[in-house]
Amino acid sequence: MGFVQEVHVQPQELDRLFDLIVPARRAELRDAVERGTARFSGRTVMNVNSTATGGGVAEMLPALLGYLRAAGIDAQWAVVRGNPAFFALTKRLHNRIHGAEGDGGTLGPSEHEVYRAVMRDNGTELLTLVNAGDLVLLHDPQTAGLVEPLKRTGARVVWRSHIGTDDSNPQSERAWEFLRPYIADADAYVFSRESYAPSWLDRARLHVIPPSIDPFSPKNAELRPEEVSEILSFSGVLDSRATAPPKFRRADGTVGRVDRHADVLQTGPPPRPETPLVVQISRWDRLKDMSGVMKAFATHVAPGSDAHLLLAGPNVTGVTDDPEGSEVLTECIREWGTLPHALRTRVHLACLPTADVDENAIIVNAIQRHAAIVTQKSLVEGFGLTVSEALWKTRPMVASRIGGIADQIEHDVSGLLVDDPHDLTAFAGALLSLLANPERAQRLGRAGKARVRDRFLTDRHLLQFAELTSALFPSDGSA
């Protein structure tokens, strides 16, 4: 079995993106696309990450690369293969970069050995896909060890970190020291915020590019209210008459069908369609603090409202790049079991089917559209695509004032930010205030959509990508 998995990327027509954005930016984007097409004639833009499904990077790549492909650029996506020891290590690095202790393991010579062995195997195979003059974008710590072998091909190599913390601490510094030798020779670095880059990183090679969402993907595309309710009742998230399997438009334009149900843990029936639903959708990761949301809801929100809570995340099966998932889900289930019966009937834990990426996305889309309030109570957050996703659907949001979340939400204008992510009372107070004032909640949601349209859609991302590539490939076209 090979190490590297090549992921098919469907071209996405740029015209629909042009139709959505303000005219001034349209001309700028058209120009950037034309120059990009000329620049990348005969070159490949190879993206490498560690998973084809789940999490922010896998969410973003299909749209970004799809638009590049439609413009005639050979944009490719490959996924490295790892083993459980490697993914335990990269999860440790992920937690430490976020300033958290994680599994408490070491980052010493034997970890370097585990890391290098996996990188070597994947690197050997990637060398057959990359040529001199190509551009390689390596995403996150799981790919940092590929900088050196891929540079040797004569390609330009960019290392992009989607994670980071504003406040470095000994944990994060130790993790960056581990990665330092691997990323030292990259031609450029991309971080979501400048403060995430370690202090020793060469600022001349640093580019700050926040992520974006694609408004036309199954995750974010418009859905009519009846489509939302059909998807949610069929998948078992809402209590209403089950219908035939609902149809939806896939990323490649073909018609898909929701065939699978969510695994929902609940006492009694799912919430009624008219019940206000507070929702958090995240990977089962401790730093997303699903259990904090549950505690705040049970202790403060449930007694003061008639709302229900839905915590939804992906199914946790198989070997993935996120080995903590099943542990965190198990903890949530245990905590749910300790809630008094009356509260348990109002808290629903859902694992969404992941076998079909588009089916998963359309269920997430429908849940976000149905929610009365969406939360992102992360303790640390690199960016938090779920925030832009919910705002794009005009959902009122309550979220922690940390990392990239604070870039997306302007407090009391496009959502509510809670200063201390550990403060359950303040978090619950923000939720209760919006549940009690639907007009204010709607106002925040509408402002949130406008902010996302302006700053966090694919067009802005493509423009910044164009700037990065013109710095790497000067206009004389020499590689």
Ligand code: UDP
């Ligand atoms: N997501 C999903 N299904 C799930 C849970 C999450 O598709 O069951 C998606 C979510 O909609 C978002 C991405 O995974 O697009 C998570 O990205 P984010 O930046 O919020 O956090 P990350 O997982 O990268 O830390």
